[in-house]
Amino acid sequence: MIALALPTATEGEGFQAPGISDLHLPDILPWGAEYGTGFGKQMLLVLLSVVLIAWFMVAAARKRQLVPGKFQFLGESIYGFARNAIGRDMLGEKDFRKYTPLLTTLLLFILLNNLMGAIPFLQIPTPSHVGTAYALAGLVYVYWIFLGFKTHGIKYFKVSVVPSGVPKAFLVPVVIIEIVSTFLVRPMTHSLRLFATMLSGHMIVALTAAAMSYMFTGLGEWWGYPLGSLIFVGGLAMYLFEIFIMVLQAYVFTLLTAVYIQGSISDAH
Numbered sequence: 279m280i281a282l283a284l285p286t287a288t289e290g291e292g293f294q295a296p297g298i299s300d301l302h303l304p305d306i307l308p309w310g311a312e313y314g315t316g317f318g319k320q321m322l323l324v325l326l327s328v329v330l331i332a333w334f335m336v337a338a339a340r341k342r343q344l345v346p347g348k349f350q351f352l353g354e355s356i357y358g359f360a361r362n363a364i365g366r367d368m369l370g371e372k373d374f375r376k377y378t379p380l381l382t383t384l385l386l387f388i389l390l391n392n393l394m395g396a397i398p399f400l401q402i403p404t405p406s407h408v409g410t411a412y413a414l415a416g417l418v419y420v421y422w423i424f425l426g427f428k429t430h431g432i433k434y435f436k437v438s439v440v441p442s443g444v445p446k447a448f449l450v451p452v453v454i455i456e457i458v459s460t461f462l463v464r465p466m467t468h469s470l471r472l473f474a475t476m477l478s479g480h481m482i483v484a485l486t487a488a489a490m491s492y493m494f495t496g497l498g499e500w501w502g503y504p505l506g507s508l509i510f511v512g513g514l515a516m517y518l519f520e521i522f523i524m525v526l527q528a529y530v531f532t533l534l535t536a537v538y539i540q541g542s543i544s545d546a547h
Contacts, residue, residue: 368536392524415469426542486513
């Protein structure tokens with residue numbers, strides 16, 4: 279399916295590797311001169327994911343039974359995983375309950391938006407556009423800083439950047455490093471990790487699709503067919519691996535959110 283949207287080389291032109299512009303389609307409703315400034319396919323998929331998640335959670339909770347149906351079972355499984363494997367393990371028995379709805383929502387939202395890249399015809403993970411990843415990490419960034427000041431007041435700054443037990447001779451450089459790593463590097467890595475893995479994985483699948491298409495239709499040699507078949511097998515393996523990474527990155531992003539929240543509400547650095 280990806281290969282159908284990529285530029286196809288004719289015989290003699292040579293192989294044309296796909297670029298980012300081939301994966302990110304033009305805006306549906308452009309309102310700026312530059313690409314990505316209007317309403318595009320990724321924004322549409324983000325809105326679609328919100329509608330699907332809301333419908334799914336309502337359907338899962340509508341007719342709760344002792345023996346759950348398929349929607350209730352799936353909803354309870356996702357909620358239970360976010361509650362126990364992420365919230366309880368990272369935040370502890372005292373605090374995990376109040377943050378479980380946030381963690382469940384993040385896990386579902388990122389998981390669905392990542393998996394958009396594996397669904398035929400949709401076939402683009404929305405976090406492969408850096409704006410989506412920045413927005414998610416930015417919301418989490420503002421939230422855990424808010425929790426820190428809500429819990430500790432003005433002392434939060436000291437709690438977050440002054441580790442206990444550091445000798446006074448090393449205190450200044452350590453505090454500078456902590457400020458940079460906590461308030462600058464942390465949100466950047468939180469967003470770029472998700473963006474980079476989604477973009478690179480999608481690029482690899484697109485590259486194998488374009489190479490397979492070229493071997494079958496653009497090479498013009500008999501040996502292009504067996505070589506294209508081998509590329510198809512490798513591309514299928516990468517496609518399945520990309521799905522694994524999509525699930526893993528949804529878990530990692532949510533897990534790190536719980537870690538950052540725990541660091542904001544805890545009493546010691």
